Amino acid sequence: MLRCLFLSFLLLITTPLAAEPSIISAPDAFSASSAGEMILVDIRSPAEWVETGVAEGAIALTMHDPAFPKQISALLNANKDQPVALICATGGRTQYVVSFLAKNGFPDVIDVSEGMFGNARGPGWIARGLPLIAAKEAQAAYRSLLK
Template sequence: MPELTRRLFALGLGALVFATPVAAQPPVMSAQEASRAVAAGEIVLIDIRTPDEWRESGVALGAWPIDMVSRDFSSRMQALLKAEAGKPIAIICATGGRTQFLQKVIAQNGLGDVIDVGEGMYGSRHGQGWLKENLPLARAEAALAAMPEAYRAAK
């Protein structure tokens, strides 16, 4: 069983791995569009990479870092989706693979639609990525400190 699938089972999201695909084409946003939208307060941007990845590259400025493989990821994301109901939520990872997968899982659970920043931080078939576009960054510690308390990891 792939590592991501095993971790999702551990998070209680594993049954969703085998759910049927969502029929509609999920929304995708470029890194440039996401940068403009988060700066204008039009979206909530979530960086689902790991803490090591955040420290290595930095976090997209304005993004809230929530580690996709943390034990409390599911509850934190559910709280965020509920609290931010009506506001578009976008997710970003390294190259768009994790975000595309998570986007489908969230939709299949009836938790709403989230926007995939498909080119991610490093680029993909969707575009160059946040870093190559020279979009603004924050240090991991600053991004974590700026995040609302309700979405921070349990201590």
């Protein structure tokens, strides 16, 4: 029994931990996407986009669409040379999606962890007074990235 516990402990301390996902603040995401250095994707629902607008420079691609896995994969594969960051309302959905993507072959997706409305990691895009665009404009941006 003691030997089994020792082996379990040894396995635990020698097993590498998964890398922490990359995170970025809302102002840094705005700067990078405005400079064309990063693709920013708003994964919230269409109703949320209409209610608040979408982060300027972002494309609107809802995770609530059944086609989202195919769409995000196509976007990532078509833009392998450019970083991609995800933003949602408060960072919960992006944390989940970034983790899921990392486990499925896309380890370099970045999490705008404070989201649009903020949380303990930061006040959020809107409270920081960062610019917004209309949802239709952000949805059209997705289509242009795949051409």
